[in-house]
Amino acid sequence: MADQTSSKTEAAQDASSYWSANIRIIIVCLIIWALVSFGFGILLRPMLSGIAVGGTDLGFWFAQQGSILVFLALIFFYAWRMNKLDAEHGVDEE
Amino acid sequence: MDQYTLNLLVVGGTFALYIGIAIWARAGSTSEFYAAGRGIHPVTNGMATAADWMSAASFISMAGLIAFTGYDNSTFLMGWTGGYVLLALLLAPYLRKFGKFTVPEFIGDRFYSQTARMVAVVCLIVASVTYVIGQMTGVGVAFSRFLEVQNSTGLFIGAAVVFAYAVFGGMKGVTYTQVAQYCVLIVAYTIPAIFISLQLTGNPIPGLGLFGTHVESGVPLLTKLDQIVQELGFASYTGHHGNTLNMVLFTLSLMIGTAGLPHVIIRFFTVPKVSDARWSAGWALVFIALLYLTAPAVGAMARLNIIDTIYPNGTQSETLVYDERPDWMKNWEVTGLLKFEDKNGDGRIQFYNDASTEFAATAAANGWAGSELTVNRDILVLANPEIANLPGWVIALVAAGGLAAALSTAAGLLLAISSSVSHDLIKGAINPQISEKGELLSARIAMAVAIGVATYLGLNPPGFAAQTVALAFGLAAASIFPALMMGIFSKRVNNVGAVAGMTTGLVVTLVYIFLHKGWLFVASTASFSDADPLLLSIKSTSFGAVGAMLNFLVAYVVSFMTEEPPEEIQELVESVRIPRGAAAATADH
Numbered sequence: 001m002a003d004q005t006s007s008k009t010e011a012a013q014d015a016s017s018y019w020s021a022n023i024r025i026i027i028v029c030l031i032i033w034a035l036v037s038f039g040f041g042i043l044l045r046p047m048l049s050g051i052a053v054g055g056t057d058l059g060f061w062f063a064q065q066g067s068i069l070v071f072l073a074l075i076f077f078y079a080w081r082m083n084k085l086d087a088e089h090g091v092d093e094e
Numbered sequence: 095m096d097q098y099t100l101n102l103l104v105v106g107g108t109f110a111l112y113i114g115i116a117i118w119a120r121a122g123s124t125s126e127f128y129a130a131g132r133g134i135h136p137v138t139n140g141m142a143t144a145a146d147w148m149s150a151a152s153f154i155s156m157a158g159l160i161a162f163t164g165y166d167n168s169t170f171l172m173g174w175t176g177g178y179v180l181l182a183l184l185l186a187p188y189l190r191k192f193g194k195f196t197v198p199e200f201i202g203d204r205f206y207s208q209t210a211r212m213v214a215v216v217c218l219i220v221a222s223v224t225y226v227i228g229q230m231t232g233v234g235v236a237f238s239r240f241l242e243v244q245n246s247t248g249l250f251i252g253a254a255v256v257f258a259y260a261v262f263g264g265m266k267g268v269t270y271t272q273v274a275q276y277c278v279l280i281v282a283y284t285i286p287a288i289f290i291s292l293q294l295t296g297n298p299i300p301g302l303g304l305f306g307t308h309v310e311s312g313v314p315l316l317t318k319l320d321q322i323v324q325e326l327g328f329a330s331y332t333g334h335h336g337n338t339l340n341m342v343l344f345t346l347s348l349m350i351g352t353a354g355l356p357h358v359i360i361r362f363f364t365v366p367k368v369s370d371a372r373w374s375a376g377w378a379l380v381f382i383a384l385l386y387l388t389a390p391a392v393g394a395m396a397r398l399n400i401i402d403t404i405y406p407n408g409t410q411s412e413t414l415v416y417d418e419r420p421d422w423m424k425n426w427e428v429t430g431l432l433k434f435e436d437k438n439g440d441g442r443i444q445f446y447n448d449a450s451t452e453f454a455a456t457a458a459a460n461g462w463a464g465s466e467l468t469v470n471r472d473i474l475v476l477a478n479p480e481i482a483n484l485p486g487w488v489i490a491l492v493a494a495g496g497l498a499a500a501l502s503t504a505a506g507l508l509l510a511i512s513s514s515v516s517h518d519l520i521k522g523a524i525n526p527q528i529s530e531k532g533e534l535l536s537a538r539i540a541m542a543v544a545i546g547v548a549t550y551l552g553l554n555p556p557g558f559a560a561q562t563v564a565l566a567f568g569l570a571a572a573s574i575f576p577a578l579m580m581g582i583f584s585k586r587v588n589n590v591g592a593v594a595g596m597t598t599g600l601v602v603t604l605v606y607i608f609l610h611k612g613w614l615f616v617a618s619t620a621s622f623s624d625a626d627p628l629l630l631s632i633k634s635t636s637f638g639a640v641g642a643m644l645n646f647l648v649a650y651v652v653s654f655m656t657e658e659p660p661e662e663i664q665e666l667v668e669s670v671r672i673p674r675g676a677a678a679a680t681a682d683h
Contacts, residue, residue: 019671026183033179037172037349042341045334054305055314056332063168064390065301068175068383075182075379079372082187086369091672093367 018089025081029074036062036070097425097486101240104490105497108278112498116271136370140377142272143361145279147378148385149225149503150232153279154496155559158474160393164323164331166341168390170560173345173567175379175386177352180575182375185353186362188582188670190371195363197356197574198518201596204581206663207589208523213596215518217573218356220604221566222507223544225355227615228562229504230256230545230552235472235559236500238429240493245430246553252500253549259501260508260541275498280384282495286479286488287388290395293482300391308398319398325409326401326446327453331394337631344564347638351567354575356514357506368673396474399481404445404467413442422480431470432477438463472558508541515540556611561635565607568638572599576645582671585664587653595649603641610634 040048045059053061086092152174160167194200197218202211230249233256238248284300291303295315308318320330329335352358361378362371404414416434426432434443438461447453448465476496479488516537521528528536555562573596580587580595587595610627611634612620622628632640658664669675 015668015672022671029179029183033176037176037345038342041168041172042338042345054307055316055318055320056305060165060168060316060332061305063165064171064304065387067172068386071175071179072376072379072383074179075372075376078183079369079376082372083369086673091674093369093673093676 014089015091018085018091021085021089022082025078025085029078032070033074037067041067095486097489098240098242100486101490101493104487105240105494108494108498111274111278112271115274136365136373137377138269138273139361139365139370139374140379141276141381142269143358143374143378144381145272145276145498145502146361146506147358147503148279148382148499149563150229150236150496150500151560151563152382152385152389153283153499154232154235154475155228155472155561155563157389157392157396157478158471159558159560160390161397161474162469162471164329164394165334166336169341169345169348170564171386171390173348174352175382176345177349178375178379178382180349180353181358181362182372182379184579185359185575185582186371186375187368187673189359189578190362190365190368191673191676192670193363193676195360196514196518197359197578198514198522201574201577201581201592202522204663204666205577205587205589205592206660207593210577210589210593210596211518212523213593213600214574214577215514217569217596217600218514219511220600221351221355221569221573222357222511223547224569225563225566226504226507226511226544226548227551227555228559228566229500229507230548231555231562232472232496232559233500233504234552235429235431235470236476236493236496238431239426239473239476240490240497242425242428244428248429249549249552253545253552256501256504256508257542257545260505260512260545261538272502275502276381278491279495279498280381282491282498283385283392283475284388286482286484286492287392287395289484289488290399290478290482291391294395294398300395301387304391304394315398316394319394322401322405322409323397327450327456328447331397340631340633340636343632343639344636347568347571347636347642348564350571350575350642351569351638354570354573354578355567356570356574357503357510359578360510368676392475392478396478396481399478400469401445403481404443413444415442417441419443420481422477425480426473426477429473431473433468435466435468437466443467470558508544511544512537512541551615554615556615564635565611568607568635568641569600569603571638572603572641572645576642576649580646580649582667584650584653585667586658587649588656588659590656591649591651591653594652595645595647598648599641599645602644603637606637606641607634 040059041063048058051058083092156170159170189200192200194203198211198214201214202208230253233252234245234249237252238245241248241251287300288298291297291300294308295303295306296309297303297306304315306315307313308315311318316332320332323331362374365371365374401409403420405411406414416436423432427434440461443466444462445467446457446462446465448457476492479492516533520536521533556565576599577592577596580592606628608614610620610622612618627633
């Protein structure tokens with residue numbers, strides 16, 4: 001590729017771009033995590049009260065069912081996305 | 095065959111199964127106690143983690159707390175599942191890459207400090223012992239019912255069984271035993287729920303039945319429930335009645351605590367690869383979600399069934415005659431966890447909200463002199479199949495499931511306590527020359543002391559099983575989680591900062607809990623109550639989140655005022671952040 005010094009800085013840069021990409025994914029996932037539980041399930045429930053779900057409202061559904069389903073989706077999405085990111089940056093396990 | 099014999103047979107049968115699997119699996123892998131997990135598929139590991147994780151609090155206690163409160167206790171559902179997101183995103187892959195076996199080891203190495211390691215050991219012990227108290231409460235309830243004895247007798251028998259089970263030891267390390275325990279507990283939890291959901295809503299999936307239509311009345315189940323609880327003066331089931339700030343902080347405490355509890359974290363140290371650590375957390379949550387999606391349905395439907403039993407012809411007509419009460423009430427009266435007191439002497443059971451001032455007039459008009467039935471919330475899940483008139487084998491199965499949940503977690507925690515005392519504390523600090531025999535002996539003594547303390551406090555627990563367990567989560571949230579997270583996500587936090595942060599988090603949270611629950615949980619020494627807490631509306635169970643924030647704050651401030659961590663520690667953090675080389679990280683052992 002290039003000479004040794006530049007490949008070393010390249011490696012360092014790549015490690016830091018890998019890490020910042022990871023942090024971005026984590027932040028997006030945690031925003032969704034907080035939105036469905038603290039948001040829809042608790043704080044924003046009054047705003048969702050107009051949407052009826054089986055004898056109650058959407059906020060109640062998020063608090064007792066929906067948030068758990070979203071948590072599951074988030075973890076599997078993160079695992080899949082990170083395995084792809086690992087490969088892109090060449091830091092995956094051999 | 096009577097119920098008592100059937101209970102003994104089913105519970106005994108499941109125990110024989112666990113021991114059988116342990117003996118069978120042991121023969122192949124006696125040498126590699128921990129490494130056994132390395133060859134195991136993420137799905138199997140996820141199932142074993144779920145068994146480890148779901149304790150008496152999840153199985154026995156949680157649905158009861160939801161049943162009697164409704165929406166406000168959704169906190170348990172969101173908190174105890176949402177923590178897995180934090181675990182999967184913020185801790186599991188990095189701790190796996192780091193490749194050590196205990197949480198204090200990571201903290202000691204990352205913060206290059208023996209003091210930090212010792213502080214972590216203390217945090218771990220305090221959180222775990224509190225957790226075991228909650229388990230003992232659940233074990234006491236389960237044993238008292240299926241052996242038909244007083245609650246305290248049940249607790250002593252349970253303590254003896256847990257002790258024997260934990261000393262039998264290695265069992266805990268055998269993943270396949272835990273897989274069997276998971277299967278028993280999930281089958282035991284869902285079968286009655288499916289039956290009841292079919293009876294009430296015609297839908298075989300309880301989580302859907304909860305939002306379905308109540309067959310008998312033709313209106314949605316939750317509408318029906320809201321209506322009848324309000325007719326008895328209770329707060330509506332789906333409404334939000336508690337304090338919002340407290341609800342948010344409580345959920346957050348449970349979430350952070352989940353990601354800070356040593357016996358769960360440890361499972362992710364032993365998967366084969368970093369990518370497996372990410373997947374394992376997902377699979378664990380799949381198996382946990384099977385129970386957690388069912389629990390709110392169990393709670394709501396049980397509440398409906400109990401009221402239906404006491405008011406057979408609707409809430410506006412005559413209540414149940416005490417002498418005609420169903421068998422499940424008689425059975426639970428034996429344990430002392432269900433009590434009837436005929437306050438107005440009419441020989442009938444009245445069950446309503448006698449604390450409601452608005453309802454007082456209606457009650458007086460009916461000639462009621464107070465609610466006459468006291469139901470301990472921890473009995474609800476175990477009594478549920480009896481309340482719904484399900485066959486005897488289902489009742490026995492639920493008892494076996496409750497015991498599987500309580501025993502697996504209690505034994506796991508006792509092992510975590512004893513290994514941190516003998517390995518981290520005695521061998522790591524007090525007496526490095528201790529012989530292997532001495533280490534083993536000190537581990538057994540630590541275990542006996544822990545169970546003695548937990549049993550004593552379990553006789554007069556600081557709350558229902560899930561509430562006591564929630565306190566343990568608060569302690570783990572305030573002390574361990576922030577240290578782990580900063581250890582990975584910050585290169586700047588140093589030894590002094592971490593020690594100061596953990597100490598602040600633990601001490602402040604513990605003091606806050608003791609001020610409300612009594613010093614060392616002796617209730618008479620409490621200065622405040624959770625009904626009227628010291629700060630704003632923050633109950634002692636919710637304070638863990640505040641403790642965690644203080645931990646972060648103190649650690650950062652102190653770190654920035656003191657020296658940067660040395661070069662090699664910063665490199666260590668760099669290496670923990672990338673998956674490559676994970677196999678080498680564990681080869682050192």
